[in-house]
Amino acid sequence: LLSYGDPYIATTHIELRTRAIEEKIKTKSIHASSSLTSMIGECGLHFYKVGRIATIMSEMKSLTTPYYVIYKNIIEGNHTVLLLEYNQDKDFFLDPKDALMGLVETEKGQKRNVIDSSTYAVVASRVGFANQSIISGKISSLKKMDFGKPPHTVIITGRLHFTESDALKILGDCLDEPTDNSEKTKKISIQMMKKYVPMVREALEEIEPHYKGQKEYQIILENAELYIQDAEKFLEDGQDEVAILSIGYADGLVDALRLAKGFDPKM
Amino acid sequence: LLSYGDPYIATTHIELRTRAIEEKIKTKSIHASSSLTSMIGECGLHFYKVGRIATIMSEMKSLTTPYYVIYKNIIEGNHTVLLLEYNQDKDFFLDPKDALMGLVETEKGQKRNVIDSSTYAVVASRVGFANQSIISGKISSLKKMDFGKPPHTVIITGRLHFTESDALKILGDCLDEPTDNSEKTKKISIQMMKKYVPMVREALEEIEPHYKGQKEYQIILENAELYIQDAEKFLEDGQDEVAILSIGYADGLVDALRLAKGFDPKM
Structure with a gap:
């Protein structure tokens, strides 16, 4: 065999x-040597930054799995290798452009800021053949290209070390300056904190004057302020879950006092 | 070269x-063929379940990085390939037992329930050589073995498909029945919810009688109950961050009412 x-x-x-x-x-x-390892080297990417691989099938419904594989890799700064469906007997090879456009389409439903037409990607074609080609660029640039005969593999890069960006330019053909895809894909926890910290702080400031001089309520207000500060510290330390718990707790303390005075809760 | x-x-x-x-x-x-791909196949593991790889150096301080690579892989059910430090010129190869014991030691400081002596691991030695050996088992069993000459690679398995467990037994030598390492390594969010949901519910039940008949406070108590229920639903849906935010919020609502009546907060 x-x-x-x-x-x-x-x-x-x-x-x-x-x-x-x-x-x-x-x-x-x-x-034999696998395209999985040789391709990464041919592109000049660091193998230890490659996360879990995924396969793209032509059927659109199946794209949520690779979409979330990319999401989980990208928030860690990892690269994702996407193998494309093929059926040699039927001479069918999924076009890299269709794979990329399918992922951009999936973004519209899932909305995790994982991939859009400005996402940087690499298309490695015929690796190991005499006519090997490594073309990288934004998806908007790649979708205008003809990548020629299969086999093709797509890589969605994560955070790029400068030696990786340099290598992509020298070993392959860059249509655009390589960019860090992980920049725009923020963890959900970071997205939440960005929304909740200023919101809870504002809600707290609004209710404070209504409890002036009431000692037992002062303790609650002070606690709320301390937990907002803790939440920010925990996020900085990378303790995302404790940060979210803390900001949720501060919000609850504040909203109890707001509800008791007939104010709208801020959740 | x-x-x-x-x-x-x-x-x-x-x-x-x-x-x-x-x-x-x-x-x-x-x-050439890389041990990274061929070894996974020789062990009978599924390559698409391999997460980011890590390197183990003999210096103990450096083990937190591989420890967290394993942690992040294992909560997704992924396998982790651990490359071991070597220096051919000095004829130094890190012993797989030292790597495993170093990780068990790191667990004591980091406490994420990632690895202990009951963790299942694979030691792949001299892959591709005539005297190749694939030995797997609990770390407690592996630490009694002599793996012979280098090179060695260690794999900390994640969730195992039954064909992977079968293959480990048939293609290699299993000292123990293969087990799912991801079972005991729960996500932080799940660990938190397990602690907070019953705690907040109890705190709520304790304070409820003290606000009987006070309409504006009834709304707060009802909200707390609803957010506890929401938190549980969000966790089931895999929306971990929103689950934590909700239970934190419920806890804040309850604790504001507790503090106002001179009770201890439950955070």
């Missing part, structure tokens, strides 16, 4: 081998 | 090549 790349990237081949051994059939495998 | 495995897994080689091209020196690379 002869296959492209490293045979055991395809779980079917592992299954075949496991069953063969179970039935006492002798097996021997010769591994 | 001849190197083990795929040359561009080492970022130094990318750097060398980029500089050579910049200085108009012609380069040509022949990729």
Whole structure:
């Protein structure tokens, strides 16, 4: 059995081998270089920054899984390798442009700020062939290109080390200056804190005068202020969950006092 | 220049090549199969479940980075490949047992329930050599083994598909029944909710009788109950951050009423 790349990237081949051994059939495998590792090197990207890989199928519904794989990789600054569906028997290879446009389309439903036409991506085509090509750029630039014959692989880059940006320019063809995709994809916790910290602070300032001189309520107001400050500190420390808990708690303290005086809650 | 495995897994080689091209020196690379892909296949693990890789250095202080790489992989159910420090010139190879014990030691400081002596791990030794060995088991079992000559790689498995468990048994040597490491490593959000939901509910029940018949305070108590329920629903939906915000908010509402009556806050 002869296959492209490293045979055991395809779980079917592992299954075949496991069953063969179970039935006492002798097996021997010769591994080949896989496009998964060689492609990353050919693009000049750092392999230790590659997160979980994903496969893009032509059926649109299936794009939410790769979308969230990219999301989870990108918030950690990791690169995502996207394998594209192919069926050699039917001579079908998914076009990298269709994969990218499908992801941009998926963004419209999921709205996590993961991917849009300004996202930087790499299309690695025919890696290892004489006519190998590595083309990178914003999706808006890539969608105008013809990448030629398959096989193609797409990489959505995460945070780029300067040696990676340099290598992309020298080893391949950059249509645009490489940019950091992780900049615009903020963690949900950071998005929340950006909204809630000023909102709770304002709600607190508005209600404070209504409790002047009432000692037992002063303690509540002071606690609210302290928890807002704690929330900011926890976020800085990377303790996102505790930060959210703290700002939620501060908001609850403030809103209880607002509701008691007939004010609208701010949640 | 001849190197083990795929040359561009080492970022130094990318750097060398980029500089050579910049200085108009012609380069040509022949990729070889990398242990990163072939090893996963030899163990019978699914490559698409492999998360970011990490390197273990012998210096203990450096273990927090790989510890958190494992943590982030494991909560997603992903496998982590750990490359072990080596220096061929000095004939130094980090022993897989030292790497595993170092991680167990790191757990004591970080306390994320990522790794302990019951964690399941795979030690892949001399992959591709005639005397290749794949030994897996709990760390407590692995630490009694002699893995022989280098090179070795360690894999901390995440969630295991049954075909992966079967393959580990058939393709290698299992000292213990393969287990799901992701079971005990719960996300921080889940750990928090487990603590806060019953705590806030109890705090609410305790304070309720003290506000009987006071209409403006009834609204606050009802809101607290609704936000506790919302928090549980959000967690079920996988909206962890909103769940934490909601339980924090409910806690704040309840504690404002507790503080106003001279009760201790429950935070």
